[in-house]
Amino acid sequence: MTQPIYVAQPDLPPLEEFLPYLREIWDNKILTNGGPFHQQFEQALCEFLGVEHLSLCSNGTLGLVTALQALGVTGEVITTPYSFVASAHSLLWNRIQPVFVDIDPATLTLDPAKIEAAITPRTSAILAVHCYGHRCEVEAIQSIADKHGLKVIYDAAHAFGVRDTKGSVLRHGDLSVLSFHATKVFHTFEGGAIVCPDAHTKQHVDHLKNFGFVNETTVVEAGINGKMSEVNAAFGLLQLRHIQSSLARRRQVDAAYREALSGVAGIRLLQGAGELEVNYSYFPVLVEANFPISRDALYEKLRAHSIFARRYFYPLIANFPMYKDLPSAQAGNLLEANAAANKVLCLPIYSALSLQDVTRIVNIVRGA
């Protein structure tokens, strides 16, 4: 019996490499609240990512909740239904009404051509997602935002390390939010970060993630507890030492899939990196109508071989019970997003996935 293969497998460096970090925490007895590892990790991440300022947080979801609070976003926010449910949930946690706009079928990110029709006097921001690490159409989104006086927040949970020709994609918009959940390309077990354009904004975010405390006795806003602990920050520092080799392995897996699947009728691949430096975080395939079996039948077939591909993102956020009655959630408004939710299958990709296993997975797909 072969080992099951899951869609993602977290990188874990040898335990011995982590023990010195733990010893240091045990020695200095600083466990959280912006301790030494937290500070070192923020600095090291800024250097690796090529950004000036960021604030660590306990997970990406609280990062999104805090980013919206920091920007004073209220009323309605335009967002994509094709994402992980936390994107829209972060709006509900701020009592903001999500307004879903359809995606571009080529990139599976928010379609800028459809944004303006959804803007109302209550709209205060656009929350877009760099889906599977593919950069949103940032220039078009920014020009719409500028024209209508809207804030722009990027859910960059998939976009760790993604760069375009001018630098990190995380520099776009007013704030970008990363997730370091165990299933992501770069993880700290749980964790996340808010990328900020300047020191003043970072300080504001630092206060908001610590209950709104600005000093020992002064609380200025109803902030949340979104702090990252020293153990997670130390683990992040260790992970950063291994990230380049991990990304290089993912690049091999991605290339092997692309080569083996490119000629298969009925299987559509999303475009490659192009001008971007991407992170190979997911390997989505679109199972089109001319493929011999349905997307769900392929998913079941792989399962029968203990290969656990995932239907990210199915169901569509707009079809979950807390969203489905919104006018913008109706299927007629979201034709491309519904189509994608019914076609996409994310195949396993992680640094430890062998090329033999890639071949085995591809052969099952080709033999369908």
Ligand SMILES: *Cc1c(COP(=O)(O)O)cnc(C)c1O
């Ligand atoms: C993982 C993910 C999140 C949530 O991040 P957590 O760190 O798990 O809270 C938000 N948005 C997207 C698109 C994600 O993939």
